Amino acid sequence: MRQRLVASVSSLLLTLGVLAVLGVAAAPSASAATQVIPIPTSASGAESIVASPDGTLWFVEREANKVGRVNADGSISEFALPAASPGISQTEDLDVAPDGSVWILYDSGEYARHLAPDGRVIRDLHIGATQGAPGGGYPYGKEVRVAGDGTAWITMNFNEQFVTLANDAGYRDVPNAPECNDALGRGTDGAFWCRTDSGLTRINASGGGTTYPVNDYAAYPFAIAPGPVGSIWFGRYQRGSFAFSPSEGSVGYLDAGSGAVTSYDTGDRTAINSLIQGPDGNMWFTSIGAAKGIGHIAPNGSGGALTAIGNYAPNSIAFGRDGAVYATDATNNVVIKTSIADLQVTNVDPGEGSVLYGAVPGTIKAGKAPIRVKGNKVALRVACPKDATRGCAGQARLVTTSKKKPKAVTGLKSYSVKAGKKGAVRLKLSKKGLKAVKRGKVTVLRLEIYAPGGSTPVAVKKVKVRR
Numbered sequence: 236m237r238q239r240l241v242a243s244v245s246s247l248l249l250t251l252g253v254l255a256v257l258g259v260a261a262a263p264s265a266s267a268a269t270q271v272i273p274i275p276t277s278a279s280g281a282e283s284i285v286a287s288p289d290g291t292l293w294f295v296e297r298e299a300n301k302v303g304r305v306n307a308d309g310s311i312s313e314f315a316l317p318a319a320s321p322g323i324s325q326t327e328d329l330d331v332a333p334d335g336s337v338w339i340l341y342d343s344g345e346y347a348r349h350l351a352p353d354g355r356v357i358r359d360l361h362i363g364a365t366q367g368a369p370g371g372g373y374p375y376g377k378e379v380r381v382a383g384d385g386t387a388w389i390t391m392n393f394n395e396q397f398v399t400l401a402n403d404a405g406y407r408d409v410p411n412a413p414e415c416n417d418a419l420g421r422g423t424d425g426a427f428w429c430r431t432d433s434g435l436t437r438i439n440a441s442g443g444g445t446t447y448p449v450n451d452y453a454a455y456p457f458a459i460a461p462g463p464v465g466s467i468w469f470g471r472y473q474r475g476s477f478a479f480s481p482s483e484g485s486v487g488y489l490d491a492g493s494g495a496v497t498s499y500d501t502g503d504r505t506a507i508n509s510l511i512q513g514p515d516g517n518m519w520f521t522s523i524g525a526a527k528g529i530g531h532i533a534p535n536g537s538g539g540a541l542t543a544i545g546n547y548a549p550n551s552i553a554f555g556r557d558g559a560v561y562a563t564d565a566t567n568n569v570v571i572k573t574s575i576a577d578l579q580v581t582n583v584d585p586g587e588g589s590v591l592y593g594a595v596p597g598t599i600k601a602g603k604a605p606i607r608v609k610g611n612k613v614a615l616r617v618a619c620p621k622d623a624t625r626g627c628a629g630q631a632r633l634v635t636t637s638k639k640k641p642k643a644v645t646g647l648k649s650y651s652v653k654a655g656k657k658g659a660v661r662l663k664l665s666k667k668g669l670k671a672v673k674r675g676k677v678t679v680l681r682l683e684i685y686a687p688g689g690s691t692p693v694a695v696k697k698v699k700v701r702r
Contacts, residue, residue: 468486
């Protein structure tokens with residue numbers, strides 16, 4: 236490992252440079268609410284999208300040796316990076332600091348660049364070793380994550396593996412650093428973790444680290460992120476080949492206190508490439524396996540879905556300040572923007588063993604005529620289409636139509652109907668509900684329909700009830 240503590244600043248120029256169901260062969264068309272934003276540079280190799288506090292999102296254009304920014308108006312700005320070997324040099328990774336500035340690993344990871352939110356260059360650092368450098372190795376930056384204090388943590392790979400900490404004053408290599416591979420993430424407590432050959436390793440900034448052995452379902456994670464429980468979450472898969480897609484995906488977390496690993500099988504046709512906690516508290520991911528799409532899973536492994544968006548192939552995911560889901564797609568050279576509500580149904584086969592095999596919500600019918608309240612119950616009809624091979628299931632409730640402070644007048648009630656059949660869901664009015672639905676009058680309420688275990692409505696409609 237290199238022994239130098241601070242590197243010199245690079246002399247490079249600082250110029251700116253509802254839905255299909257499981258079992259169908261083709262993925263559905265993108266929803267009307269989904270936007271597809273073309274990237275100006277063709278074959279850019281879009282990856283690693285990260286949200287900024289100012290509402291923009293930054294992403295890597297790996298093959299173009301650029302970074303892109305999704306602006307508030309939906310347009311894309313691009314920023315070129317210097318290249319020692321044009322046509323070969325790649326942008327490796329980026330992350331956004333708390334102040335909105337961006338740290339980038341470019342020129343195949345030999346350099347780190349710090350950009351201001353408007354794209355101005357703040358600093359360039361030559362972090363990669365060259366022939367004759369101290370230690371004699373050839374390390375290159377692979378992944379970067381920025382700490383709360385603005386320090387950029389960087390995994391260094393090639394024939395040397397370790398961790399470097401960088402800021403505008405320079406950088407220093409972590410003494411006796413773990414031999415981290417490319418996966419790097421910040422845990423719930425702010426500590427940094429990486430993937431090593433032995434398992435998941437918690438890195439100490441002062442030197443060394445603690446490695447926690449993991450089981451087969453957590454080995455070789457390709458994504459590491461903080462989550463709602465445990466110390467660190469991971470997403471992993473088995474690499475593919477020219478003949479086979481990546482496969483055997485799983486998502487889970489490690490509890491450093493006990494060393495226990497909890498893992499959820501997402502299916503043998505999935506491959507978890509990007510992982511992030513969503514605003515709904517669930518863990519969200521992209522699958523780059525044969526089953527391509529954006530998925531999510533509840534912290535306890537119950538509930539969740541894998542949703543294909545047309546024939547798109549999302550590879551990295553982020554949540555914008557507007558609550559929307561953004562994903563890069565290198566295959567189609569676009570950025571996809573969609574909503575949590577449009578990602579609540581599994582419409583692609585995730586493969587054997589998956590906890591994401593889900594049923595579609597079906598259709599809850601509410602006609603123009605008011606629905607009679609019998610006693611304190613409101614009965615709603617549910618129709619399940621014949622091609623819903625796994626049936627229909629979900630949860631429903633009624634709330635008031637107030638825009639500012641809607642109040643639930645019933646609890647969430649689960650329902651299940653077989654494919655091609657009709658059923659009902661009976662919602663019980665609470666004491667507050669009985670007050671809101673007055674006798675002898677027609678009351679307009681909002682019906683919210685949720686996927687099993689979901690926390691965001693997948694459909695909302697108005698219904699009239701008469702008590």
